[in-house]
Amino acid sequence: MANKEKPKFSIDGNRLLIEDKKTSIVFLDDVILVEADGNYSDIYTKTKTFKSIRGQIGQMEAMLGDTKYPHTLVRVHKSYIVNTYLLKEVDPKQGTITFLVDREMDPTKIGKDIAKELLTHLKKEKRIEVLSTFARKQMLNVPIKELNDTHEFEMGVEYVDLGLTSGTLWSTRNLSAPQIDLTEYYGWGQLYLNDSYDKDGYRQTPSELEKVDILPLEYDVARQDWGGGWRIPTQEDFEELSSECILIWCVAGDERRHGILVTGPNGNCIFLPSGGKKDGVNIVSEREAAYWTATNCPKFSSHAMAAVFMDFDDERNKATFMTHTEDWCKGLSIRPILKEPTTADAPKIKTQLTVHDFNMVFDDKYFHVSPILHGWRFADIDIPIEPQKAMERLKTICERYSPDVVVGIGTGGFLVHQLKGYKRICVDPDLHPSESFPIGTHKYGDYNRDDLGPDFDGDYVTFEITDKIHQQFLEMEKIQFEDIDDNCWGLFWDIEDYNADEFDGHYSHIIEMSHLKKGNPWDAVYLVPLIKEITK
Numbered sequence: 001m002a003n004k005e006k007p008k009f010s011i012d013g014n015r016l017l018i019e020d021k022k023t024s025i026v027f028l029d030d031v032i033l034v035e036a037d038g039n040y041s042d043i044y045t046k047t048k049t050f051k052s053i054r055g056q057i058g059q060m061e062a063m064l065g066d067t068k069y070p071h072t073l074v075r076v077h078k079s080y081i082v083n084t085y086l087l088k089e090v091d092p093k094q095g096t097i098t099f100l101v102d103r104e105m106d107p108t109k110i111g112k113d114i115a116k117e118l119l120t121h122l123k124k125e126k127r128i129e130v131l132s133t134f135a136r137k138q139m140l141n142v143p144i145k146e147l148n149d150t151h152e153f154e155m156g157v158e159y160v161d162l163g164l165t166s167g168t169l170w171s172t173r174n175l176s177a178p179q180i181d182l183t184e185y186y187g188w189g190q191l192y193l194n195d196s197y198d199k200d201g202y203r204q205t206p207s208e209l210e211k212v213d214i215l216p217l218e219y220d221v222a223r224q225d226w227g228g229g230w231r232i233p234t235q236e237d238f239e240e241l242s243s244e245c246i247l248i249w250c251v252a253g254d255e256r257r258h259g260i261l262v263t264g265p266n267g268n269c270i271f272l273p274s275g276g277k278k279d280g281v282n283i284v285s286e287r288e289a290a291y292w293t294a295t296n297c298p299k300f301s302s303h304a305m306a307a308v309f310m311d312f313d314d315e316r317n318k319a320t321f322m323t324h325t326e327d328w329c330k331g332l333s334i335r336p337i338l339k340e341p342t343t344a345d346a347p348k349i350k351t352q353l354t355v356h357d358f359n360m361v362f363d364d365k366y367f368h369v370s371p372i373l374h375g376w377r378f379a380d381i382d383i384p385i386e387p388q389k390a391m392e393r394l395k396t397i398c399e400r401y402s403p404d405v406v407v408g409i410g411t412g413g414f415l416v417h418q419l420k421g422y423k424r425i426c427v428d429p430d431l432h433p434s435e436s437f438p439i440g441t442h443k444y445g446d447y448n449r450d451d452l453g454p455d456f457d458g459d460y461v462t463f464e465i466t467d468k469i470h471q472q473f474l475e476m477e478k479i480q481f482e483d484i485d486d487n488c489w490g491l492f493w494d495i496e497d498y499n500a501d502e503f504d505g506h507y508s509h510i511i512e513m514s515h516l517k518k519g520n521p522w523d524a525v526y527l528v529p530l531i532k533e534i535t536k
Contacts, residue, residue, distance in 0.1 A: 005039070005054060007053075007054055007055025007056070007059050007060075008020065008053050008054040008055055009041070009043070009053055009055050009060065009063075010063065011028070011063040011064065011066075011067050013067065014027060014028050014029075014067075014071070015027055015028065016028055016031060016043070018043060018050050018053055019053075020050055020053060024050070026043075026045050028064075028067075028071040028073060029071065029072075029083075029085075030045050030046045030047070031043065031044070031045055031073060031083055032044045032045060032046060032082075032083050032086055032099050032101055032105070033080065033081070033082050033083070033099070033105075033108060034057060034060055034073075034080070034081035034082075035057075035079060035080055035108075036056065036057035036078070036079040036080070037052060038056075039054065039055075039056055040052045040053060040054055040055065040056075041053050041055055041056065041057050041060060044105065046101055046102065046103065047103070057075070057078075057079065057080075057081060060081060061075045061081060064081070072084045072085035072086075076097075076110060076114060076118055077110040077111065077114055079110075080108060080110055082097065082099075082108070083099070086099045086100055086101060087099060087100070088100035090115050090118050090119040091107070091115060092112055092115045092116040092119055093112070094107070094109075094112075094115075095109055095110060095111045095112035095113075095114070095115045096108060096109050096110065096115065097110055097115065097118070147268075147269040147270075147271070148160055148268045148269060152169075152341070154169075154226075154228045154229065154230065154338055154341045154342065155226050155227045155228035155230065155342075157171055157172075157173070157226055157230070157336075158171070158172040158173070159171050159172065159337075159338055159341070160172055160264075160268050160269070160270050161264075161266070161268060162241075162244075162245060162262070162263075162264025162265065162266065162268050162269075162270070163264045163265040163266030163267075163268065164240055164241070164244055164245075164264060164265070165240065165244065166237075166240055166339075167339070167340070168233075168237055168240065168241075168337050168338070168339060169337060169338040169339075169340070169341065170241070170262075170270050170335065170337050170338075171230070171270075171335060171336045171337065171338075172270055172271075174272075174273065174333050174334060174335050175221065175222055175225060175226070175333075175334040175335070175336055176193065176225070177273075180271065182257070182273060182275070183273050183275035183333040184333070185197060185275070185277065185278040185331030185332060185333065186221055186292065186331060186332065186333075186334055187201075187202050187203075187328055187329050187330065187331060188215070188292055188304045188326075188328040188330075188332075189209055189215060189219040189304075189328060190202070190203060190221065191219070191221045191224050191225075192221075192401070194331065195281070196280055196281050197277075197278040197279060197280060197281070197329060197330050197331035198279070198280045198329055198330075199329050201280075201329065202328065202329035209296070210296075210298065210301060210302070211298060212296050212298075213295070213296055213298065214234060214294050214295060214296065215232060215294040215295075215296060215304070217231065220232050220294065221334065222334060222336035226336060228338075228341070228342045229338045229339060229340060229341060229342045230336040230337070230338060231294065231336060231337060231338075231339075232292060232293065232294040232334055232336065232337075233291075233293055233294065233307075233335065233336075233337045234293055234294045234295045235293045235295035235305045235307065235323055236295075237293070237337055238291070238293055238307035238321075238323065239323070241262065242321040244264070244265055245262045245263055245264050245265070246262070246263040247260050247261075247262055247309065247319035247321065248260065248261045248263070248319065249261075249319050257273055257274075258273070258274045258287065259271050259272050259273040259274045259289060260272040260274070260289055260309050260319045272289050272291070272309060272335060273289065273333070274286065274287060274288060274289040274309070275289065275290075275333055276288055276290060277290040277326075277330055277331055277332050277333075278330065278331030278332075279330060279331075287310070288308055288309065288310050289308065289309040289319075289333070290306055290307075290308050290326075290332045290333060291306065291307045291308075291332055291333050291334065291335055292304065292306060292307075292326075292332045292333070292334050293305045293306065293307055293323070297325045300325055302327060302328045302329070303325040303326060303327055303328065304325070304326060304328060305323050305324070305325060305326070306323065306324055306325070306326040306332055307321070307323050308321070308322050308323070308324065309321055310322070352403060352404065352405050352406075352407060352531065353397065353398065353401055353403040353405070353406045353407070354406075354407045354408075354409070354412075355394060355406065355407070355408045355409065355412030355413075355415060355416050385463055385465070385469060386469055386472060387414075387415070387433070387469070387472045387473055387476050388472055388476075390415055391415055391418070391476075394415055394416070394419065395419070398419065398422060403422060404423065404535045405422070405423045405424070405425060405531055405534065405535055406419060406422050406423070406424050406425070407424075407425045407426075407427065407527070407531075408424065408425070408426045408427070408429060409427045409428070410427070410428060410429065410430050411430045411433050411436070411437075412429075413426035413427060413428065413429025413430065413431075413490075414429055414430050414431055414433055414476075414480070416429070417429055417431075417480070417484070417488050417490075417503075417507075418476075418480050418484070420483070420484070420485060421485075422487070423487045423488075423534050423535065424487065424488040424489070425488075425489045425490075425491065425527065425530060425531065425534075426488065426489070426490050426491070426503070427491045427527070428491070428492055428493060428497075428499070429490065429499060429503065430499065431477070431480065431499045431502055431503065432477055432499070433473050433477075434470055434473035434474045434477060437465045437470075437473070438465065438470065439465050439466065439467055439470045440464075440465060441463075441464055441465075442463055442464075442465060481506050484506065484507075486507060486508050486509075488507050488509065489507075489509040489510070489511065489530060489534065490503045490504070490507060490509065490510045490511065491511050491513055491526055491527065491530070492510065492511070492512055492513065493512075493513050493514070494512075495510070495512040500512075511526065511530070513525075513526045
């Protein structure tokens with residue numbers, strides 16, 4: 001007859017609660033071994049042993065399977081749950097295991113066959129095999145980069161052949177992720193990271209994208225960032241991955257990152273970190289792994305298909321996969337794929353970073369560089385008003401993108417010309433913003449609205465120049481030409497302007513923009529040829 005008595009142990013998060021005259025609290029990481037004794041269990045921890053605690057080992061296993069907290073306790077035998085992280089030795093001849101702990105414990109007998117199988121998996125240093133074989137969960141202790149025996153690269157990025165029917169090769173990391181177990185977020189069709197993943201933070205894309213079925217490669221950030229044959233997977237690519245591979249939720253690395261271990265038909269693996277998605281500036285649904293597909297959804301305006309992995313399935317912690325529509329502006333992860341590796345390196349994708357003026361009205365009608373410079377990616381940033389914060393932000397973004405050229409307009413040029421180590425173009429730079437923006441309230445056009453043009457005369461956004469901000473401008477103006485290099489070009493409408501005169505006194509490259517024929521935009525006539533010239 002099954003034991004129906006309530007066990008005298010329970011699990012609360014990462015803690016095991018043991019009722020033995022009084023309630024003892026033990027962290028799961030400190031549990032060494034649980035041994036079955038009929039309807040009772042003996043629980044060994046790093047400091048003491050709890051003998052004959054009411055509750056079957058099967059009840060303990062179920063509780064460990066239900067907790068969301070990462071641990072390395074697995075049932076390797078009908079009578080034993082062991083902490084695989086604390087294993088010191090597995091002896092297949094004696095059928096025993098011993099633990100690396102600071103207390104005396106006799107070797108635990110688990111049987112020769114089980115010990116042999118356990119040792120085989122541990123020798124491969126793929127503890128996830130121990131977990132998927134012996135337990136419902138859990139921690140991947142081997143470094144992710146050591147999951148596979150072979151390592152192949154495309155454009156310097158590693159890919160894995162999972163043995164899929166289509167032959168698709170999957171990258172080992174997410175796009176722009178600094179580590180293999182981390183992620184970054186992109187809007188659909190965006191070629192750069194956004195500050196806010198909502199309609200205000202989403203950079204306008206051409207209306208023709210509404211009609212496409214698959215994202216064109218010129219708007220595929222995987223192709224534009226990594227080059228070669230890399231691209232964003234389609235919905236069908238993700239569905240193949242889900243149907244042909246084993247998807248196990250696990251925890252990886254020293255930081256215990258949650259994610260999905262994907263094991264292909266040939267035994268090779270990749271790890272998909274679960275970073276949720278970004279809505280505005282907030283990360284939501286962190287226990288999900290949400291990835292963009294290249295598949296558009298023309299039936300719903302500005303929506304595309306997302307591939308989502310969730311941990312709703314309790315069967316051996318198998319991940320649940322689904323696809324659904326998602327607004328283009330939301331921030332999702334991207335895991336690039338290859339259909340086949342290229343035989344030669346593709347040309348490097350060049351990057352132009354543009355820093356705007358405080359009072360500049362910006363829209364696609366006004367700024368023409370993006371459609372003219374084919375094969376480039378573009379990042380446009382709006383700077384904070386405080387000059388010190390603005391400079392810090394600019395340096396951080398330059399480190400992220402490593403731009404081939406940085407363009408500064410107006411007040412943006414004041415900051416850009418002070419950058420070191422980059423080729424810079426300053427368009428009518430305002431070298432003395434303390435004079436242009438005295439203490440008080442100022443206003444500028446709301447250039448985040450799609451309907452604004454260069455002659456906009458409507459609502460304005462106001463900002464305040466405080467005494468502190470004004471003082472920062474003055475201090476930065478005094479030192480702006482210290483230790484500069486000559487990789488800086490100036491474009492001026494009026495070569496006699498005092499800013500142009502001061503610029504000419506410190507730099508060798510200054511160009512006057514004049515004599516434009518009607519219908520010829522200044523950037524197409526002056527800026528684009530200059531960018532091509534200095535970056536070739």
